[in-house]
Amino acid sequence: MRDDMAELPxxxxxxxxxxQAGMRPGGWLLASDIEGPLFLGxxxxxxxxxxxxxxxxxxDAVPSYGQILYAEGYAAFSADTGPLRRPGGGAPPPEGGYTLAQEGSDxxxxxxxxxxxxxxxxxxxxxxxxxxPTPxxxxxxxxxxxxxxxxxxxxxxxxxxxxxxxxxxxxLETGRVLGSPFPLMEAEAMLRRHGRWExxxxxxxxxxxxxxxxIDQHSELWLDGGIRxxxxxxxxRELLRRRFQRFYREELGISYCRRERAGRAAATLLGRIVEACSMVGDRAKAALALGLARRAGGLDRLVTMGDGANDAAMLRRARWSIGVNGPDAARAAAIGLVSDDMRHVPVLLRLIERDGRDIDAVIGRAQAELRGAALVHRGREGVSEALADAHRRMKRKLRGEFVTY
Structure with missing residues (x-):
């Protein structure tokens, strides 16, 4: 059964x-998150x-059952795997070493x-x-x-x-869309073949x-402008997170701890399938962006862009980065941008290409050129709560109810 995992995409x-991305050598590269900066939803x-x-x-109500299950499952998974992830500082590793678990694994x-x-x-x-497409x-x-x-x-x-x-x-070239595997039908076929489906x-x-x-027992419902x-x-929330932890840890037998995984397989075939999937998460996003840049014009000609917390590593690792319509992204990026029109991004990119040594000069010239059509500001420590709120409002305006990270 272990050999079956090779069948998974x-x-x-x-x-x-x-x-597979087929990057051309030379020139500049914009490596962007897809949800938010490029497509909505x-x-x-x-x-x-x-x-x-x-x-x-x-x-039926907002948030839906599925939205709550997704959000609370993510919160429980993050709490479980947080101590297993490599931190930014020099803390000693956990027993068995660090895990590759990261935001994308959920x-x-x-x-x-x-x-x-x-x-x-x-x-x-x-x-x-x-x-x-994002406007x-x-x-x-x-x-x-x-x-x-x-x-x-x-x-x-x-x-x-x-x-x-x-x-x-x-x-956008199809080969330049880099994401995670999701073996939906292969998993079903494998479960049925081994008599484990039911x-x-x-x-x-x-x-x-x-x-x-x-959710039903611990929720209150009310009408707000005709929306329930x-x-x-x-x-x-606490009960739901505990139930999720029991589901994936005990019932499916899934672990992201390297010490626990050594010498054992998950208790269920479905658990082994989930463990076998190598997801793209925050560190993998950063590694992909840097690798694409090395195949193109080099790290000095890379700009990364994203709108969520799981873009933060990619935004921090690049010398030039744009956190667009997301407070967590803006706090990780060199430059923050609040805009409802992605045509404002090339204004920044032209200035980075031309004046790429002085971030304040780039921001100042972009502000003068855009004339209030978009909000451009210094990122990282320069993000005030008022700026963070402007990012939140624009993200909600553009992406509606389906906003995760």
């Missing part, structure tokens, strides 16, 4: 993904929101839930195809091409649905039934 290791969150609800007696926990809900690749691709993103790509720049998109989300999406638009999917359905019951709002209590 891996997307290749990082080196293989970089080779989050098709995994949308799929969970649409598919996950009680079998009977479901109450995406794979959507796989068992979507399997139990009957979702397939075609469904995810349909959702991805409905994701509209001005196609025009931004055209301007970059005219400037001689290359553009790559890096995401923690499943790679293939976004490749299907960009193949329709044509303004018993292991029943574990998932029991977890979903319990989790939805906790749902508020989950603090006690409900």
């Amino acid at each position: 891996s997307g290749g290791n990082l080196r293989e993904r970089l080779d 989050d098709f995994i969150a949308e799929a969970l929101s649409a598919c996950l609800k009680p079998a009977v007696g479901a109450t 995406t794979i926990f959507a796989l068992p839930l979507l399997l139990a809900a009957g979702a397939d690749y075609r469904y995810l691709e349909r959702l991805a195809l409905r994701s509209p 001005g993103a196609p025009e931004m790509a055209e301007q970059l091409a005219a400037m001689g720049w290359q553009l790559a998109g890096i995401t923690t989300a499943p790679q293939q649905p976004y490749r299907a999406r960009v193949s329709v638009g044509g303004w 018993v292991e999917i029943d574990l998932v359905r029991t977890y979903l039934d319990d989790a939805c019951r906790l 709002q749902r508020h989950l209590s603090g006690a409900g």
Whole structure:
């Protein structure tokens, strides 16, 4: 059964993904997160929101059952794996060494839930195809091409649905969409072949039934402008996180601790499938951006861009970076940008290419050129709470309810 894991789509290791991108040597590169800066929405969150609800007696409200399950599962996973991740300082490693678990790894926990809900690749691709480009993103790509720049998109989300999406638009090369594997149908085929489908999917359905019951028992509902709002209590959040931890740790037998993984396999086939998936997370995003730059014009000609916390490592590692419409991203990036039109980005890029030694000069000239059409400011320690709030408001305006990190 262990050999079966070779059948799962891996997307290749990082080196293989970089080779597949087909970067041209020379010139500048913009390596950007996909959700937010390039496309709106989050098709995994949308799929969970649409598919996950009680079998009977479901109450539609915002946030949905699926959105709450995604958010609280992420919070529980982060609490579990935080001590296992390599910190920025020189703290001693945990017993057994550091894990590669990172923000992107939580995406794979959507796989068992979507399997139990009957979702397939075609469904995810349909959702991805409905994701509209961020306003001005196609025009931004055209301007970059005219400037001689290359553009790559890096995401923690499943790679293939976004490749299907960009193949329709044509303004981003499919090979330059780098993301995570998501072996939805391969997992189902493997579970059925080994006679594990019914018993292991029943574990998932029991977890979903319990989790939805906790949400109903610990939520208040009210109408706000004709929209039914749902508020989950603090006690409900804690119970839901504990139930998720029991589901993935004890019932599926999944661990991200290297010491625990050594010499053992997860207790379930589904758990082994989840553990075998090498997801793109925050450090992998940074490694991909730097690797793409080495194949293009070099690290001195790299600009990274993102809007979320899981872009922070990529934004910090590049000399030039833009945190666009996201407070966590702005606090990690050299420059913050609040804009509802990505055509403002090439203004910054032209100035970086021309005046790339003085960040304050770049910001000042961008402010003068944009004349209030967008908010440009110093990032990192220069982000006040008022600026962070401006980023939050723009992110919510553009991305609506499907905003994760």
